[in-house]
Amino acid sequence: MRSLNAQLTQYAEYHRDPRNIQTHLVGVPMIMLAVVILLSRPVLVLGGLPLTAAFAVGMAVCVFYFLLDLRYGVCMALVIAAMLAVGQWGAAQTTVFWLMSGIGLFVVGWVIQLVGHYFEGRKPAFVDDVIGLAIGPLFVLAEVGFALGMRNDVRLAVEQGAGPVHRRVGGSVS
Known part of the structure; x- marks a missing residue:
């Protein structure tokens, strides 16, 4: 498995366009929540515990994040736990609400993402490496942390590998 810095650098x-990063700060959580909501039905109750595909996927992704980095793993586990709670609530609503909220968030989130990649002038990372679907939420968390002055060692490693954030104007970098 590639290291945290290698995964974040590739993603x-x-x-590298700040507008693309900004769209990801909105679009990625929307898509992530949409998937959690949609995978929160059906519920299988085992030993009094409600189990869903959302829970299984969430736990698998948490293991992945913990293997990459303990601190990011804890933060992502908290985010996923909150999304699982929202997903469980959404799945308990009417079928129309459950589907419309899940599908609506998913579609709007992807539209926002595609606008960001239009600014970037590049396809989404997961097109070349499907692991990008798991790294996207971690990237968003890391970018928020970087903006708050946290994990500068990781930020510097990512910038050294991927280059600085810059705005693209008409196909050129400014």
Whole structure:
């Protein structure tokens, strides 16, 4: 398995335009929540515990994040736990609400993402490496942390590998 810095650097190579990063701060959580909501039905109750595909996927992704980095793993586990709670609530609503909220968030989130990649002038990272679907939420968390002055060692490693964040204007970098 590639290291945290290698994973974030590869993902960052597709995300150097600040407008693309900004769209990801909105679009990625929307898509992530949409998937959690949609995978929160059906519920299988085992030993009094509600189990869903959302829970199984969430736990698998948490293991992946913990293997990459303990601190990011804890933060991502908290985010996923909150999304699982929202997903469980959404799945308990009417079928129309459950489907419309899940599909609506998914579609709008991807539209926002595609606008960002239009600015970037590059396809999404997961097109070349499907692991980008798991790294995207971690990238968003890392970018928020970087903006708050956290994990500068990781930020510097990512910038050294992927280059600095810059704005593209008409196909050229400014």
